[in-house]
Amino acid sequence: MDQPEDLPASPLKSLRVINWAQVRAGQEWIRARGLSLQQAFVLSHLAANPGAIQRDIARATRTTAANVSGVLRGLEARELVERRFENGDERSKRVFATDAGVALIAGRDEAMAAADESILAPLTESERATLQALLDKITAGLPDPGDA
Known part of the structure; x- marks a missing residue:
């Protein structure tokens, strides 16, 4: 809950302003790439963890497998991720960021450090x-x- 503007400044209010500036910089970086926050997080996770399974992606992103499935469909449509069957088993799919997906999110750490x-x-x-x-x-x- 925001405090009325006439209340005295507080260190925690200042920290909220700083956090907001960081969040805004991250959102602008993601938006410039045509991604949602969830898509960017999933791509980052897959770049760091190639071949993850959907359940692990859901756990890492703190969401449901159904939600991850929708995010992956959107990323697949843009050819930013691909699902591969493991050892020919159609029940076991591994997910990989494509080179285009990795390239799209490259530079995030540097952009956030600059912010x-x-x-x-x-x-x-x-x-x-x-x-x-x-x-x-x-x-x-x-x-x-x-x-x-």
């Missing part, structure tokens, strides 16, 4: 170190969302 650098540009190196130390202190006792 982070833009956000942190007003700070000196010393201020960045202090900010990092303070954030480390705050997050030390919080669960990592990547562990969920």
